[in-house]
Amino acid sequence: xxxxxxxxxxxxxxxxxxxxxxxxxxxxxxxxxxxxxxxxxxxxxxxxxxxxxxxxxxxxxxxxxxxxxxxxxxxxxxxxxxxxxxxxxxxxxxxxxxxxxxxxxxxxxxxxxxxxxxxxxxxxxxxxxxxxxxxxxxxxxxxxxxxxxxxxxxxxxxxxxxxxxxxxxxxxxxxxxxxxxxxxxxxxxxxxxxxxxxxxxxxxxxxxxxxxxxxxxxxxxxxxxxxxxxxxxxxxxxxxxxxxxxxxxxxxxxxxxxxxxxxxxxxxxxxxxxxxxxxxxxxxxxxxxxxxxxxxxxxxxxxxxxxxxxxxxxxxxxxxxxxxxxxxxxxxxxxxxxxxxxxxxxxxxxxxxxxxxxxxxxxxxxxxxxxxxxxxxxxxxxxxxxxxxxxxxxxxxxxxxxxxxxxxxxxxxxxxxxxxxxxxxxxx
RNA sequence: GGGUCGGUGCCCGAGUGGUUAAUGGGGGCGGACUGUAAAUCCGCUGGCUCUGCCUACGUUGGUUCAAAUCCAACCCGGCCCA
Numbered sequence: 001x002x003x004x005x006x007x008x009x010x011x012x013x014x015x016x017x018x019x020x021x022x023x024x025x026x027x028x029x030x031x032x033x034x035x036x037x038x039x040x041x042x043x044x045x046x047x048x049x050x051x052x053x054x055x056x057x058x059x060x061x062x063x064x065x066x067x068x069x070x071x072x073x074x075x076x077x078x079x080x081x082x083x084x085x086x087x088x089x090x091x092x093x094x095x096x097x098x099x100x101x102x103x104x105x106x107x108x109x110x111x112x113x114x115x116x117x118x119x120x121x122x123x124x125x126x127x128x129x130x131x132x133x134x135x136x137x138x139x140x141x142x143x144x145x146x147x148x149x150x151x152x153x154x155x156x157x158x159x160x161x162x163x164x165x166x167x168x169x170x171x172x173x174x175x176x177x178x179x180x181x182x183x184x185x186x187x188x189x190x191x192x193x194x195x196x197x198x199x200x201x202x203x204x205x206x207x208x209x210x211x212x213x214x215x216x217x218x219x220x221x222x223x224x225x226x227x228x229x230x231x232x233x234x235x236x237x238x239x240x241x242x243x244x245x246x247x248x249x250x251x252x253x254x255x256x257x258x259x260x261x262x263x264x265x266x267x268x269x270x271x272x273x274x275x276x277x278x279x280x281x282x283x284x285x286x287x288x289x290x291x292x293x294x295x296x297x298x299x300x301x302x303x304x305x306x307x308x309x310x311x312x313x314x315x316x317x318x319x320x321x322x323x324x325x326x327x328x329x330x331x332x333x334x335x336x337x338x339x340x341x342x343x344x345x346x347x348x349x350x351x352x353x354x355x356x357x358x359x360x361x362x363x364x365x366x367x368x369x370x371x372x373x374x375x376x377x378x379x380x381x382x383x384x385x386x387x388x389x390x391x392x393x394x395x396x397x398x399x400x401x402x403x404x405x406x407x408x409x410x411x412x413x414x415x416x417x418x419x420x421x422x423x424x425x426x427x428x
Numbered sequence: 429g430g431g432u433c434g435g436u437g438c439c440c441g442a443g444u445g446g447u448u449a450a451u452g453g454g455g456g457c458g459g460a461c462u463g464u465a466a467a468u469c470c471g472c473u474g475g476c477u478c479u480g481c482c483u484a485c486g487u488u489g490g491u492u493c494a495a496a497u498c499c500a501a502c503c504c505g506g507c508c509c510a
Contacts (some may be wrong), residue, residue, distance in 0.1 A: 191506050254455095255466095262438095264456075282464055308463050335464075361477080368477035381457085384472055390458040402478085419458060 014043055017082045021075070021293045023221045024246035026228075042243050045215065055088040055147070059214035059230075059242065061154070061205060063095040064122035069129045070266035071318070072250040072259030075294045076218050077130060077140045079247060083216075084148040090141065091212050092130075094123045097155040098208075101201050127151065129269050138324070140269070150212075157211040158204055169203050172236050173229070178202075181225045206230040209242050216243040250294055255284030272353055273323045274338075277331035278421050280315035288314055296321070338423060352415060355424035357408045366391075366403040369411075373426065375418050385418060392417040 014029050030043040038048040049056050060080045062073070069077075080090045099119045131139020142148050161169070178199050179185055187194050202225055209217060209230030217227045224246055231241035249258045252265025259266050267279050283291060285307040292298055292310070296317045303313055312332070319328035338352070360372040370382030370391065385391050386401040394414040405411055411426045 193505065264438095278464075285465065306463095308465080311463090311465080338464095363477080365477045372477085378475065379477070380475060381473085383478080385458065388458045388472055390472095404477085420464070 014046075015086070017086065020297075021079075021247060022245065023248040024224065024244070026244050039240055042216070042245075045243065049088075049215075056083070056215040057089050057091050057213060058083045059091045059093060059209060059212060059217040060219070061093040061095050061098075061208060061217075062126060063099040064119050064126050065099050066122065066261055068261065068266075069126060069269045070259060070261065071269065071295060072252070072266065074140060074269060075247050075250055076220065078295070079218055079245070081141055084142045084145070087148075089147060089150060091150045091152060091214065092141070093208050093212065094126070094151065094153045095205075095208075096120065096123060096153045097158040098201060098204050101197055101204070123153070138322075152212060154204070154208050154211070158207065161207075166200075169207060169233075170200075172233060173203065175199075202226045202229045203233070206233040210234050210237045210239060213239060214242040215240075216245060218245050218247070220249050221246045222249060248290070248294065251287045251290060253279055253283055255287045267318075269322065273319050273327040273331035274334055274352065274423075275421075276322065277315045277319045277328065278335045278338075280318055281311045281332075281335065283311065283314075285311075291318070338421075352423040352425045354427045355416070357411060357426055357428055360408070362405065362407045364405050365401070366398055366405070367401040369405065370416070370418070373416065373424060375416060375422060375424050390419050 019029070025042060028041050030041050036044045038045040045056070058080060060076055080092070084090050096116075096119050099122075100116070130141045130143075132143050134143070136142040136144055179188055181202070184194055184198075186192075205226045206229035208214075210233050214230065214234075217230055219227050224244070227242075227244040227246070231244070234241045251257065252259035252263055253267065254263070254265045257263050257265060267276055271279070280291070288307065288310045289300060292300055292303070292314050296314065298313070298317055303310055316328050316332055319331055323331075334352070355373040355375065357373065360369060364372065367383040367386055368379050370376040370385065371379040376382035376385060382391075383401045386398055389397060389399075391398045393416055395417075408426075408428055412428050414426050416424045416426060
């Protein structure tokens with residue numbers, strides 16, 4: 001490639017771990033030689049950091065509004081981790097204060113406000129899923145290496161703002177600027193209500209950057225407005241404005257809409273190996289390469305061209321990163337046996353999630369059993385599933401929804417199957 | 429605050445006194461097909477250990493043998509005016 005004769009040109013290139021999968025970066029990645037300004041060019045800022053031996057402070061904010069982290073979120077954490085591994089400081093902001101307003105981004109309606117207790121409980125779960133107390137080799141973030149991670153809650157500084165401070169904050173932008181934001185513009189245009197407090201959200205998120213003196217903020221492309229707001233506010237507070245690093249929004253399992261719990265197209269970080277693998281190996285062909293780029297470190301060029309092989313390689317690698325190679329390979333093998341037709345014999349061998357019969361009251365009718373064991377959401381749904389011919393017990397189609405089981409003995413050890421990909425081994 | 433229009437099942441959206449969990453579409457789930465995919469076709473889509481019983485059309489109360497459908501008050505939202 002290019003020669004690197006001087007430190008100046010060195011800075012003109014970003015490392016691959018940083019540029020992989022980027023959707024947007026501003027103000028600029030690198031700059032012409034005449035403009036090696038560490039405030040304008042990220043490459044220059046990185047070089048400066050190295051020179052001064054001062055790691056960059058890389059901000060990522062999360063609002064603990066739900067309880068499960070899924071792969072869609074994980075692409076941001078993966079990038080944050082890459083910064084950690086390169087020696088920088090990840091500043092993870094738990095939006096315990098902002099979560100109670102609700103980020104209007106991408107929302108077609110005002111979000112429900114959460115109680116402080118709910119938010120705190122969610123925050124705890126998030127940290128555990130991100131790897132708190134775990135071996136960094138297996139977890140998403142590095143919680144153990146000193147100096148690599150700061151976890152901050154934004155109530156720390158936001159709860160302390162008094163009215164004059166809030167008014168000053170509001171004074172930094174205009175209604176026109178707010179309405180320029182796509183979500184607001186859409187909602188305003190379509191007559192969907194926008195509460196005034198929602199205008200505060202971008203300002204508060206921006207203020208977080210001021211509070212922690214961020215050098216760089218990570219976000220999805222939908223965060224562009226909010227991240228840019230951080231730059232404005234930092235300038236307002238006489239700080240060096242942060243760089244913005246935007247990553248694409250991961251499409252969900254449907255391949256069209258973004259991955260989101262409410263759309264039911266997610267793969268959870270906490271999913272067991274088998275369901276993680278089997279969901280992933282059937283993502284639409286069109287998004288397999290996105291998954292590979294954003295969720296793995298694999299070289300795309302080195303992979304087989306066949307879409308089916310790519311799906312498998314991607315599913316295996318993503319599962320491996322969470323559960324280890326052995327578990328991932330087992331999941332791959334099990335997926336092949338379970339779904340591949342020879343369910344009867346295969347199911348007995350394969351490793352499937354277990355479901356306890358403890359909560360079942362016997363005698364139990366088939367439709368009730370499905371619901372009681374948690375495989376169906378309701379007994380009515382179970383009844384329909386059985387009548388629709390989608391339920392198998394130990395490989396044999398269960399046809400009678402009213403079939404009665406007298407006790408756990410005749411069920412334990414058997415595998416209950418709903419559709420092609422939901423399996424439960426019944427245990428006491 | 430005034431005027432006006434509106435609030436139906438996961439979502440959109442019919443339905444304006446009388447079988448009926450309530451047309452249709454989307455989404456979801458299941459089946460066939462397939463590459464465990466896409467496309468296509470078919471079925472299901474409130475709850476309950478269910479041949480029946482509950483609960484449902486913003487909330488509460490009322491009229492009626494009978495209401496999602498009529499009346500009243502209230503709550504929430506859009507638009508116009510202030």
